[in-house]
Amino acid sequence: MSVELYRDKNHSCIMLENLIDSDSSAIQSNQFIIVDGKDIALIDPGGNITYNGIFFEIHRLFSNGTVKYILASHADPDIIASLNKWLIQTQAKLVISKLWARFVPHFCNKDIPKNRILQIPDQGLSVILGDSKIKAIPAHFLHSEGNFQFYDPVSKILFSGDMGASMDDDADLTHPVTDFSSHIKTMESFHHRYMNSNKICRFWVTMVREMDVEMIVPQHGRYFKGKKMINEFLDWIEQLECGVDLMKQSHYREPD
Numbered sequence: 001m002s003v004e005l006y007r008d009k010n011h012s013c014i015m016l017e018n019l020i021d022s023d024s025s026a027i028q029s030n031q032f033i034i035v036d037g038k039d040i041a042l043i044d045p046g047g048n049i050t051y052n053g054i055f056f057e058i059h060r061l062f063s064n065g066t067v068k069y070i071l072a073s074h075a076d077p078d079i080i081a082s083l084n085k086w087l088i089q090t091q092a093k094l095v096i097s098k099l100w101a102r103f104v105p106h107f108c109n110k111d112i113p114k115n116r117i118l119q120i121p122d123q124g125l126s127v128i129l130g131d132s133k134i135k136a137i138p139a140h141f142l143h144s145e146g147n148f149q150f151y152d153p154v155s156k157i158l159f160s161g162d163m164g165a166s167m168d169d170d171a172d173l174t175h176p177v178t179d180f181s182s183h184i185k186t187m188e189s190f191h192h193r194y195m196n197s198n199k200i201c202r203f204w205v206t207m208v209r210e211m212d213v214e215m216i217v218p219q220h221g222r223y224f225k226g227k228k229m230i231n232e233f234l235d236w237i238e239q240l241e242c243g244v245d246l247m248k249q250s251h252y253r254e255p256d
């Protein structure tokens, strides 16, 4: 189902949340379409499983639009493994961390012309979409070394990639989180292992607290809506020990 996260007469943000069969071995993931006027940006469109669904949805909803950008938070398979198809079917530019720009051509059958990849420097950048702009926000090591989230100042949505992701096969993803404390159990083990460290989480929280964010929408699971719920999430992740904080010598032993 496509979920309309935001819409005004010129600008909309759509989340696609059910393009992967519920009994698939592939992890559930959300894909995003941002439209301003006739310009379209896709965020983390995923791999071959989700390609057709996104393609048909764009043509159903925005048939006279043009896909300008593929915005990739990092270079994992559930983020951008469909790159080859998007580059062939559209004239879009891939926007990705400079750390991954020379790795992602391995997803493609042929080399990618240099002008089809916009490399994001570590400090981030903005891209123009119609009359609006989308900001690539630094989120390095959350979880990938060169990692960006995408902030849309019109809708005030922060598309947070893996940050805030949850794993719950029974969740209704068309609605935001309503009870934060019961939601923690669907996020905790993922953040413990995938996020780098409490130090990095705190850097990110400090940045986000200074931004005007109405929704935090992760790539897996349910989203957070409203300042109160966003603050509950920020308070939780700010104190979470994770990643290298939890690693011990006993994790690094040659197996039998």
Ligand code: FE
Pocket (backbone or CB within 6 Å): 074, 076, 143, 144, 162
């Ligand atoms: Fe990833």
